[in-house]
Amino acid sequence: MAILEVEHVSKTFDKTEVLKDISFSLEKGDVVSIIGSSGSGKTTFLRCLNFLEHPDTGVIRVNGETLFDAADPQTRQESEIRKKRLHFGLVFQSFNLFPQYTALGNVMLAKELLAKEQPDYKARKKEIHAEIEEEAKGLLTQMGLADRMNNYPHQLSGGQCQRVAIARALALKPDILCFDEPTSALDPELTGEVLKVIKELADQKTTMIIVTHEMAFARDVASQVIFMDDGRILEKGTPAEVFEHTKEERTRQFLSRFTQG
Amino acid sequence: MAQMPIVIGALNSGFLQTLRLFFITLIGAVPLGLLIAFGSMSKFRPLSMLSKFIVWIIRGTPLMIQLLIIFYFPGLVLHKQIWGGGETGRFLAASISFIINYACYFSEIYRGGIQSVPVGQEEAGLVLGMTKTQIFFKVKLMQMIKRIVPPMSNEIITLVKDTSLARIIALQEIIWAGQAFMKGSQGIAGEIWPLFFTAVYYLIFNGVLTVLLERLERKLDYFR
Numbered sequence: 001m002a003i004l005e006v007e008h009v010s011k012t013f014d015k016t017e018v019l020k021d022i023s024f025s026l027e028k029g030d031v032v033s034i035i036g037s038s039g040s041g042k043t044t045f046l047r048c049l050n051f052l053e054h055p056d057t058g059v060i061r062v063n064g065e066t067l068f069d070a071a072d073p074q075t076r077q078e079s080e081i082r083k084k085r086l087h088f089g090l091v092f093q094s095f096n097l098f099p100q101y102t103a104l105g106n107v108m109l110a111k112e113l114l115a116k117e118q119p120d121y122k123a124r125k126k127e128i129h130a131e132i133e134e135e136a137k138g139l140l141t142q143m144g145l146a147d148r149m150n151n152y153p154h155q156l157s158g159g160q161c162q163r164v165a166i167a168r169a170l171a172l173k174p175d176i177l178c179f180d181e182p183t184s185a186l187d188p189e190l191t192g193e194v195l196k197v198i199k200e201l202a203d204q205k206t207t208m209i210i211v212t213h214e215m216a217f218a219r220d221v222a223s224q225v226i227f228m229d230d231g232r233i234l235e236k237g238t239p240a241e242v243f244e245h246t247k248e249e250r251t252r253q254f255l256s257r258f259t260q261g
Numbered sequence: 262m263a264q265m266p267i268v269i270g271a272l273n274s275g276f277l278q279t280l281r282l283f284f285i286t287l288i289g290a291v292p293l294g295l296l297i298a299f300g301s302m303s304k305f306r307p308l309s310m311l312s313k314f315i316v317w318i319i320r321g322t323p324l325m326i327q328l329l330i331i332f333y334f335p336g337l338v339l340h341k342q343i344w345g346g347g348e349t350g351r352f353l354a355a356s357i358s359f360i361i362n363y364a365c366y367f368s369e370i371y372r373g374g375i376q377s378v379p380v381g382q383e384e385a386g387l388v389l390g391m392t393k394t395q396i397f398f399k400v401k402l403m404q405m406i407k408r409i410v411p412p413m414s415n416e417i418i419t420l421v422k423d424t425s426l427a428r429i430i431a432l433q434e435i436i437w438a439g440q441a442f443m444k445g446s447q448g449i450a451g452e453i454w455p456l457f458f459t460a461v462y463y464l465i466f467n468g469v470l471t472v473l474l475e476r477l478e479r480k481l482d483y484f485r
Contacts, residue, residue, distance in 0.1 A: 050388045086390045096385035100403040100484040109399060110389035154485040172389060 003028045009058030018044045020231040029205035033218035036228035042211040046178045050090045051081045062087045089169030093181040095161045097153040103164045104149040107136040107171050139167040159190030179210040215258045227251045268455045275438025276462050282424045289360035294367030319365040331358045332430040355427040374409040407481045414474040435459045
């Protein structure tokens with residue numbers, strides 16, 4: 001069964017149609033790269049998946065459960081949506097780390113707040129806290145930040161910040177981890193270290209959707225590539241299909257700009 | 262020089278009243294300002310319009326006039342003595358006036374502080390499954406506090422000096438106490454230096470406040 005099914009999602013901002021009838025599905029362990037020029041709707045699509053925007057039409061299903069159905073007002077309530085967001089993780093272009101917490105604090109915060117909702121929280125407070133801390137430390141170590149855990153975001157480089165942000169998203173064990181141009185705010189040197197950890201996650205069969213302008217990376221890491229243009233999915237396939245046996249003229253045009261540059 | 266102990270004693274008790282008004286204003290206006298800030302940022306139009314209207318009236322008129330209206334209006338126009346008599350009544354009226362006035366100024370500082378926290382902070386909290394309340398208290402509040410400390414320090418120092426406006430309704434704060442020696446009090450009359458000397462009290466107290474507020478600012482320097 002598909003881990004994620006998206007059907008006929010569309011979204012309009014003030015008369016501008018940003019997403020036009022987007023449908024696709026994803027299997028567990030898939031890594032999908034979404035490429036396309038700026039303004040093609042890639043970021044809006046990720047924001048819809050994370051319910052930062054509400055699609056005007058369409059259905060979003062995870063593991064067969066309908067999380068969002070534009071036709072069913074009940075699925076649009078804020079209280080309903082909060083828990084559903086946890087199926088997805090989102091790594092932002094600009095990191096959005098919480099500046100007043102250390103790297104470790106950033107990774108632990110949301111998990112600790114969620115733990116307070118557990119019925120046995122009061123009785124096992126210390127134990128739960130220790131578990132969360134242990135997990136967070138493990139994730140930061142995995143991200144190569146073992147010696148940076150107690151640093152505040154402003155003491156870290158952009159690449160380190162983005163790796164903290166990835167650990168923070170992973171801490172909640174999302175079914176699908178989304179990246180919104182994770183390296184666009186980084187210089188080429190720092191880009192590499194972030195792409196490396198994403199590649200490692202792909203090797204561990206983490207289900208991911210990655211919006212990126214790094215074509216070589218998109219091709220290398222992805223099991224599926226989607227080319228979006230003007231709010232539509234124009235082309236979809238394996239990296240070889242999209243990059244080497246391009247079907248659409250528009251895709252070819254887009255890709256040629258990257259290979260030339 | 263024999264006057265000195267008498268004058269200092271009177272000024273001290275006047276300054277005590279000044280301090281009372283200062284602290285009660287802070288205690289009242291700091292939270293009330295937050296309510297007004299939320300009001301003016303509310304998506305519910307009537308509430309935001311009302312909050313903005315109140316802020317406009319209060320910031321647009323002199324505090325001295327507000328003091329006079331709040332103190333005298335109920336008695337003179339409505340023929341109801343809601344403040345009670347004497348110094349307690351004056352203090353109550355002055356406190357209410359100052360709290361409302363400063364809450365409005367604070368609310369604008371808070372609003373600026375809240376709005377200056379990048380949207381990305383809220384979005385990051387949302388995708389991590391936090392509630393709006395958790396995001397406010399655990400994520401945005403500290404960043405907002407850090408941003409508002411410098412403008413709040415400014416207002417707080419202004420407040421120390423503004424308490425002297427309560428003289429207009431004869432609140433027995435330090436200016437009133439100093440002036441008393443011009444007309445005559447405790448066997449001293451025609452002396453203006455006690456009034457001038459009140460400045461020293463303000464200066465020293467503001468010096469202490471400045472140091473404390475700077476220390477707070479430095480404490481918040483651990484993040485950016």
